[in-house]
Amino acid sequence: MVATDDAWIVERTGIRERRIAAPGQACSDLGTRAAQQALTAAGVEPTDLDLILVATCTGDQPLPSTACLMQTQLGARRAAACDLSAACCGFVYALSVADAYVKTGSRYVLVVGAEVMSAITDWTDRSTCILFGDGAGAAVVGPAEGNRGILSTHLRSDGGLGELICVPGGGSTMPPNEKMLAENAQYLKMKGNETYKVAIKTLEEIARETLSAHGLTVNDIDLYVPHQANIRILKAVAERLQLPMEKVFMNIDRYGNTSAASIPLALDEAVKAGRIKDGSLVMIGAFGAGLTWASALIRW
Numbered sequence: 001m002v003a004t005d006d007a008w009i010v011e012r013t014g015i016r017e018r019r020i021a022a023p024g025q026a027c028s029d030l031g032t033r034a035a036q037q038a039l040t041a042a043g044v045e046p047t048d049l050d051l052i053l054v055a056t057c058t059g060d061q062p063l064p065s066t067a068c069l070m071q072t073q074l075g076a077r078r079a080a081a082c083d084l085s086a087a088c089c090g091f092v093y094a095l096s097v098a099d100a101y102v103k104t105g106s107r108y109v110l111v112v113g114a115e116v117m118s119a120i121t122d123w124t125d126r127s128t129c130i131l132f133g134d135g136a137g138a139a140v141v142g143p144a145e146g147n148r149g150i151l152s153t154h155l156r157s158d159g160g161l162g163e164l165i166c167v168p169g170g171g172s173t174m175p176p177n178e179k180m181l182a183e184n185a186q187y188l189k190m191k192g193n194e195t196y197k198v199a200i201k202t203l204e205e206i207a208r209e210t211l212s213a214h215g216l217t218v219n220d221i222d223l224y225v226p227h228q229a230n231i232r233i234l235k236a237v238a239e240r241l242q243l244p245m246e247k248v249f250m251n252i253d254r255y256g257n258t259s260a261a262s263i264p265l266a267l268d269e270a271v272k273a274g275r276i277k278d279g280s281l282v283m284i285g286a287f288g289a290g291l292t293w294a295s296a297l298i299r300w
């Protein structure tokens, strides 16, 4: 499709494979499958959910929300439902909202990160079309016992750098029309190299802030689960934090950058691989369009 090759992609991004949704397979289809698995794993019924938050930038359609579509598919009759737009940070942002709801009396909040990035990918732009993948992950957030649970969340944004990653068309600035299509404005645009530098800096900063909020150092962390954007970003952040790579979870080689889905996908694989156990201290960190960056510390 574009002038690129496997060696460049592997060396510059760490990506070897990606998953792409089938034609007609929408964000809510992926999200509902992940949500059902999360509810089963948690032993929670859909009717026990108070709130469904879907972090996505590739929802099924502008209205209604993907969360409302999923609420029906899941049969979560009692649940409020809405989407949350914070791009690659969406899952961490949604986790933070869920944490606040649970701490103020809600019982169970379903947090979903689901993306069909292939729908907003310009397959003629080699700087972006080699990066993104489709996927979904979900978590059920409920009251924690003892010293376990979400210890803190840390969220930041800088809208002044919004142009680094954006989809310029399809909203009220440039509604869907012939001009938008002629300019390919419905697709994601990214200034990759500038984004890369800000990503490393902000991921390091927010990780340090998270650790120092608890008087901890990287030595106390059992596993760091970062947003899977680029293997070089993950290695650079680990080096700056002096965090050994054995403590950094990576699966970008098999999924690419799945935006809001990347952290829940990684958490699920880390649990299944036995790298997160009961009592593990896990730090998650993300960076993405907005710009937004975020982190959370979780005692599993």
Ligand code: UT7
Pocket (backbone or CB within 6 Å): 003, 004, 005, 008, 009, 012, 013, 088, 126, 127, 130, 165, 191, 192, 193, 194, 195, 196, 199, 229, 230, 233, 257, 259, 287, 288, 289
């Ligand atoms: O998840 C949300 C946040 N997003 C990110 O964190 C993404 C951050 N950015 C990145 O991951 C990297 O910047 C990219 C992987 C997107 C690009 O890697 P880079 O090392 O920053 O490359 P570059 O943009 O500086 O381009 C280097 C060269 C250029 O050629 P010249 O000008 O040096 O001749 C590009 O035209 O690589 C060229 N290039 C490619 N070559 C082969 C760009 N894309 C490709 C490609 N295949 N797919």
